[in-house]
Amino acid sequence: MLVTGGLGFVGSHxxxxxxxAGYDIVALDNLANARLSVLARLREIAGRRISFVRADVRDGRALAxxxxxxxVAAVLHFAGLKAVHESVAQPLEYYDTNVGGTLTLLRAMRQHDVRRLVFSSSCTVYGAPESLPLTETHPLRPANPYGRTKMIAEGLIADCAAAWPELKYALLRYFNPVGAHPSGRxxxxxxxxxNNLFPYIAQVAVGRRAKLNVWGGDYDTQDGTGVRDYIHVMDLAAGHVAALARLESQPESFTVNLGTGRGYSVLEVVKTFERVCGRPIPYEIRERRAGDLAQSWADATLAERLLGWRARYGLEDMCRDAWRWQSLNPDGYPERPVSAAETRRRRSRRRS
Ligand SMILES: NC(=O)c1ccc[n+]([C@@H]2O[C@H](COP(=O)([O-])OP(=O)(O)OC[C@H]3O[C@@H](n4cnc5c(N)ncnc54)[C@H](O)[C@@H]3O)[C@@H](O)[C@H]2O)c1
Structure with a gap:
């Protein structure tokens, strides 16, 4: 398996x-948003060799x-940029990486006859929900550049598969991945x-930040704060293995939501996190942010029907594992991202 973006949050899990599940893995990452130390930890948890290639997914020669x-029997494509607000300020970078990267990958897959692709899409492709829960047939009206790059990449993959029918793909629309591997590594x-709620709360709990800003306390929800479908990253990881198994056993493309099918409000998350970590999480209710939704959650029944997969973990598990990770690694991974120039310097030092 080739896993692009394999050292990132979702890719590493x-x-x-x-x-x-017994697959051989090559992880490819340009370390734009990941640390090299993830690799050693990955190998330690996985208990088997995971090859690593430091490269950009937009680099066709490196892919070749x-x-x-x-x-390579299949590609799981995680490499991408993912911050909604950043995508508004830097649309070119987002289109270049998320659409351009997918295009380069598809071209290389075609040239080397790699016929299976699992793609990290997002519930942001739906935009503001017309009805809840969000089913896969809900219209796609993304409200920001990030969501549009995901929608375009989805269309690009489907168009390539129409022209090259041997290509079979799974488009996985994640809701909000949170939590961590139970080892805390x-x-x-x-x-x-x-940018996201869970890491922010975890950093407040561990003392790195003074308080949480809660954006909007007057939404039409049970306690006025925004409601989202959070999914434990280990459940999400199991969903990828199930998607791959389905592509292997029944070579037909499909698109599914990966969520739990229920939403939690910001304050529910705060209270549960407080209980799990045994510390208060100071917070302040602030004005709503433009573009934020009141609530969103998945209809997760198609994934269950097609893949025999459903989320097993609840909010308490998500908070417990996020807290274990944060409390064991209060400052995150030990080193900051290493530049390509620094990697070259280290290599030549090792050689001499
Ligand atoms: N985390 C979420 O909330 C969420 C929700 C829905 C969809 N997704 C999608 O899932 C995927 C993974 O998300 P994540 O949370 O793990 O993000 P992440 O930033 O932790 O992981 C992305 C990885 O891709 C790498 N990368 C970025 N640009 C690259 C490039 N040009 N070439 C090679 N590697 C590159 C980064 O270094 C990083 O390791 C992304 O495509 C994201 O859009 C994430």
């Missing part, structure tokens, strides 16, 4: 699940080299100020 060197380690 999927590598563990794939290794446990990977495909020439070893047999790998987890979510955002650069700078976290």
């Amino acid at each position: 999927v590598c563990v699940a794939l290794a446990e 080299q990977v495909f020439r060197r070893r047999p 790998i987890g979510e380690d955002p650069l700078g100020v976290p």
Whole structure:
């Protein structure tokens, strides 16, 4: 298996699940948002060799080299940029990486006859829900550049499969992945100020941030705060293994939501996290942020029907594992991302 973005938050957890399922893995990552130390931890948890290639998914030559060197039965494509607000300020980077990267990957797969693709899509492709829960047939009206890059990449993959029918794909629309591997060795380690609720709460709990800003306390929800479908990253990882198994056993493409099918409000998450970590999480209710939704959750029944998969973990498990990761690694992974130049310097130092 080739896992692009394999050292990132979701990709690293999927590598563990794939290794446990007996797959050989090559992880490819340009370390734009990951640390090299993830690799050693991955190998330690997975208990088997995971090869690593430091490369950009937009680099067709690097992909060709990977495909020439070893047999690759399928690609799981996680490499991408994912911050909604950043995508508004930097649309070119988002289109280049998320759409351009997928295009380059598809071209290399076609050239080397790699016929299976599992793609990380997102519930942001739906935009504001017309009805809840969100089913896969809900219209796609993404409200930001990030969501549009995911929608376009989905269309690009489907168009390629129409022209090259041997290509079979799974488009997995994630809801909100949270939590961490139960060992506490790998987890979510955002650069700078976290964009997402869980890592923010975890950093408040561990004392790295003073308080949580809750954006909007007057939504039409049970307690006025936003409601989202959070899914434990280990459940999400199991969903990828199930998707791959389905592509192997029944070569037909499909699109499914990966969520739990229920939503939790921000304050429910805060209270549960407080209970799990035994510390108060100070928070302040602030004005709503433009573009944020009141509530969103998945209809997760299609995934269950097609893949025989459903989420097993609840909110308490998500908070417990997020807290274990954060408390064992208060400052995240030990090193900051290593630049390509620094990697070259280290290599030549080792050689001399
Ligand atoms: N985490 C979420 O909330 C969420 C929700 C829905 C969908 N997704 C999608 O899932 C995928 C993985 O998300 P994540 O949370 O693990 O993010 P992440 O940033 O932790 O992982 C992405 C990985 O891709 C790498 N990468 C980025 N650009 C690259 C490039 N050009 N070439 C090679 N590697 C590159 C990064 O270094 C990182 O390791 C992304 O495509 C994201 O859009 C994530």
